[in-house]
Amino acid sequence: MVDYPRRISTKYKRIEPLLEHHDADAYVHVGDCFDEVLTYLTRFNGPDRDYAFVYVNGTATLCPPDRFGQQAEREFPGDEVDMTRASERPPATERARTVLERNEMGDTLLLPATAKHRTVQSFREDGYNVVLTDAIDDIRRVKTNEERKLLQAVEFATQRGMARAETVLASATVDGGGLHWQGEPLTTEILRREVNAALARNGLDGAGNTVIGAGESCADLHYNGIDHIESGETVLLDLGPEGPHGYYGDLSRTFVVGEVGEWEQRAYGAVSDALDGAFDVFEDGAGQPASHVQDRVAEELAAYGFETGDVDVGMYHGAGHGIGSSLHERPFLSANEQLQTGHVVTIEPGVYDPSRGGVRLEDIVEITEDGYENYVQYPKEIVPEERTI
Amino acid sequence: MVDYPRRISTKYKRIEPLLEHHDADAYVHVGDCFDEVLTYLTRFNGPDRDYAFVYVNGTATLCPPDRFGQQAEREFPGDEVDMTRASERPPATERARTVLERNEMGDTLLLPATAKHRTVQSFREDGYNVVLTDAIDDIRRVKTNEERKLLQAVEFATQRGMARAETVLASATVDGGGLHWQGEPLTTEILRREVNAALARNGLDGAGNTVIGAGESCADLHYNGIDHIESGETVLLDLGPEGPHGYYGDLSRTFVVGEVGEWEQRAYGAVSDALDGAFDVFEDGAGQPASHVQDRVAEELAAYGFETGDVDVGMYHGAGHGIGSSLHERPFLSANEQLQTGHVVTIEPGVYDPSRGGVRLEDIVEITEDGYENYVQYPKEIVPEERTI
Numbered sequence: 001m002v003d004y005p006r007r008i009s010t011k012y013k014r015i016e017p018l019l020e021h022h023d024a025d026a027y028v029h030v031g032d033c034f035d036e037v038l039t040y041l042t043r044f045n046g047p048d049r050d051y052a053f054v055y056v057n058g059t060a061t062l063c064p065p066d067r068f069g070q071q072a073e074r075e076f077p078g079d080e081v082d083m084t085r086a087s088e089r090p091p092a093t094e095r096a097r098t099v100l101e102r103n104e105m106g107d108t109l110l111l112p113a114t115a116k117h118r119t120v121q122s123f124r125e126d127g128y129n130v131v132l133t134d135a136i137d138d139i140r141r142v143k144t145n146e147e148r149k150l151l152q153a154v155e156f157a158t159q160r161g162m163a164r165a166e167t168v169l170a171s172a173t174v175d176g177g178g179l180h181w182q183g184e185p186l187t188t189e190i191l192r193r194e195v196n197a198a199l200a201r202n203g204l205d206g207a208g209n210t211v212i213g214a215g216e217s218c219a220d221l222h223y224n225g226i227d228h229i230e231s232g233e234t235v236l237l238d239l240g241p242e243g244p245h246g247y248y249g250d251l252s253r254t255f256v257v258g259e260v261g262e263w264e265q266r267a268y269g270a271v272s273d274a275l276d277g278a279f280d281v282f283e284d285g286a287g288q289p290a291s292h293v294q295d296r297v298a299e300e301l302a303a304y305g306f307e308t309g310d311v312d313v314g315m316y317h318g319a320g321h322g323i324g325s326s327l328h329e330r331p332f333l334s335a336n337e338q339l340q341t342g343h344v345v346t347i348e349p350g351v352y353d354p355s356r357g358g359v360r361l362e363d364i365v366e367i368t369e370d371g372y373e374n375y376v377q378y379p380k381e382i383v384p385e386e387r388t389i
Numbered sequence: 390m391v392d393y394p395r396r397i398s399t400k401y402k403r404i405e406p407l408l409e410h411h412d413a414d415a416y417v418h419v420g421d422c423f424d425e426v427l428t429y430l431t432r433f434n435g436p437d438r439d440y441a442f443v444y445v446n447g448t449a450t451l452c453p454p455d456r457f458g459q460q461a462e463r464e465f466p467g468d469e470v471d472m473t474r475a476s477e478r479p480p481a482t483e484r485a486r487t488v489l490e491r492n493e494m495g496d497t498l499l500l501p502a503t504a505k506h507r508t509v510q511s512f513r514e515d516g517y518n519v520v521l522t523d524a525i526d527d528i529r530r531v532k533t534n535e536e537r538k539l540l541q542a543v544e545f546a547t548q549r550g551m552a553r554a555e556t557v558l559a560s561a562t563v564d565g566g567g568l569h570w571q572g573e574p575l576t577t578e579i580l581r582r583e584v585n586a587a588l589a590r591n592g593l594d595g596a597g598n599t600v601i602g603a604g605e606s607c608a609d610l611h612y613n614g615i616d617h618i619e620s621g622e623t624v625l626l627d628l629g630p631e632g633p634h635g636y637y638g639d640l641s642r643t644f645v646v647g648e649v650g651e652w653e654q655r656a657y658g659a660v661s662d663a664l665d666g667a668f669d670v671f672e673d674g675a676g677q678p679a680s681h682v683q684d685r686v687a688e689e690l691a692a693y694g695f696e697t698g699d700v701d702v703g704m705y706h707g708a709g710h711g712i713g714s715s716l717h718e719r720p721f722l723s724a725n726e727q728l729q730t731g732h733v734v735t736i737e738p739g740v741y742d743p744s745r746g747g748v749r750l751e752d753i754v755e756i757t758e759d760g761y762e763n764y765v766q767y768p769k770e771i772v773p774e775e776r777t778i
Contacts, residue, residue, distance in 0.1 A: 006614070036423075047717070048715060117504050120506040197589040198586075201585075202582075205594060223460070224434060316456060328438070
């Protein structure tokens with residue numbers, strides 16, 4: 001059984017420079033369990049209604065919703081959980097204000113750029129000067145030791161999901177062009193359920209991110225429909241499950257059952273070489289622009305005659321993105337950003353032809369001072385085999 | 390295999406009275422895949438970055454993010470998908486404005502009360518008069534035929550998850566007080582993974598809502614920790630998985646393996662009677678206040694000596710809530726709201742003693758004109774049995 005840490009901490013000190021930069025006195029974040037930055041800050045698996053996080057004078061406080069106090073105390077790595085009784089509990093914004101009022105401070109609040117209008121309005125009506133910033137996303141970019149270990153564990157378990165898919169494909173039979181498995185036509189939906197069940201047994205949640213395309217639908221980057229899988233066509237699997245504490249895995253592989261055609265072979269070769277080229281660039285480690293990776297991927301694909309950018313055939317997406325408590329976060333490899341020690345990013349070259357199929361291969365790497373570490377040991381073979389991990 | 394409809398429609402006409410009431414010309418909603426109202430409006434399983442929905446002059450338009458056009462066309466039941474090419478694509482708010490500018494209309498926009506500050510700001514800077522409302526939540530309350538069938542299918546599959554848990558409990562052995570299963574100590578975490586795998590095989594996603602408590606931790610309403618399960622203590626399972634199109638299931642049962650003690654027996658009896666009492670009230674169908682149900686539950690529990698409200702021992706939560714494309718939505722049974730035909734609500738009495746355990750039983754019912762329909766056929770037995778559904 002894959003084990004995960006029961007608790008994880010947050011480096012609240014990273015909020016300090018943001019406060020200084022904006023000449024602000026406190027950081028306040030109001031949101032619900034669907035807000036991934038709030039989850040990062042609180043490590044609290046709350047409900048679908050508002051709660052609040054306040055950072056002021058070096059103290060991190062969580063104001064949990066009704067009847068979530070016990071859970072908050074179990075999960076929150078900060079300093080204080082506000083345990084106001086349910087019967088006396090005003091809305092989250094008011095409770096945040098109560099925390100602020102206990103402090104000696106100025107009147108400037110820093111809120112995330114994604115803050116709700118009603119939250120901003122409420123603080124302004126109370127006389128606070130509210131400043132919004134998207135720099136809060138920056139503090140998540142460089143992963144701590146704890147986060148890196150957690151991401152490794154989640155990515156390991158994600159590989160178990162892929163192994164289940166590959167095993168099903170390898171044990172499928174071909175009947176008149178179509179694949180059959182356990183006496184039924186094998187569809188992308190059956191494969192998706194098998195993958196999600198394997199992920200669940202390993203403590204992960206498919207989270208609606210188990211993308212499986214077959215043939216033409218591989219060119220649709222987010223295919224979640226039901227296709228009968230055919231012999232000779234590409235089967236593209238991109239798994240992006242959510243694990244404990246809201247940390248994500250991300251892994252793509254592509255298989256062909258039966259005879260591998262010329263296009264499929266060429267596409268797979270191009271994408272494999274693009275991935276190797278990206279690893280060459282990562283060898284140089286931290287300090288270089290992320291766009292070097294994107295450029296190298298484009299070069300390798302071009303050698304096989306595949307275009308990149310806003311095209312209909314070729315590669316029409318970024319080469320990778322940061323991953324952590326969001327599936328997609330900074331740095332984006334297509335952006336003008338520097339790779340830093342402790343960044344964890346996906347690398348996912350792919351080529352697509354909407355008239356026939358698509359190939360994508362994706363690993364996750366951690367950027368180190370003088371190189372990189374690949375979190376993925378999963379083989380890259382176009383013909384599926386039965387696998388146990 | 391449980392099958393679900395591939396597409397589901399939305400009654401956009403229900404937006405009209407909201408526009409009229411607020412004297413507004415268009416409804417605009419900007420958000421990402423974590424915004425459940427936006428998912429309801431668009432039926433679009435989008436990514437974790439902003440996209441926009443616009444309803445104006447009887448036409449519903451979706452502006453999907455980069456490279457999600459194909460998926461949007463597959464999923465969106467509205468009138469138009471804005472297919473601006475990726476390379477020319479401005480942020481979601483600007484694209485919504487482009488849609489508005491194609492229309493003859495006044496300058497008043499209706500936005501959800503949860504709108505981001507930057508969205509409101511952006512429209513105001515363009516000279517629009519922006520009105521915020523939480524009435525948009527109202528249009529989801531009464532479920533359509535399609536939604537009711539989908540909720541039934543999701544709740545059926547949820548019962549398969551419960552059957553897996555009950556089967557594991559029934560086949561566990563007792564060794565020195567602790568339960569063992571497949572040669573290992575049986576924990577709430579192992580049980581949770583087994584449940585989530587069964588849900589996944591049936592097309593559902595645990596979604597972080599598989600709450601399992603054992604003994605004392607049953608009193609923590611949202612327990613997601615790891616406890617070794619002991620003989621004689623209550624094992625409380627509350628499954629709230631997310632299914633296709635973002636519709637939720639919700640089902641609670643409580644079991645005791647081994648000898649059932651006096652408190653456990655009394656608590657189970659109280660909760661069973663409370664549930665039966667609630668069904669008596671539902672028999673009267675639509676037109677009555679939801680609080681009648683809450684009151685009846687309290688009465689039944691009181692007969693067994695259990696208090697309700699802001700107490701430490703007894704029942705300290707609402708008796709139920711609407712369910713649909715959110716796990717918790719209106720109507721809330723504890724609120725002063727009228728039950729209407731087509732409401733689908735959970736009914737979930739429970740009693741807890743933090744020093745020993747907790748019992749909760751939960752079904753889902755649809756309110757009809759002159760009664761109710763229970764979506765759950767799952768038995769209510771305190772001693773677990775091996776089950777196949």
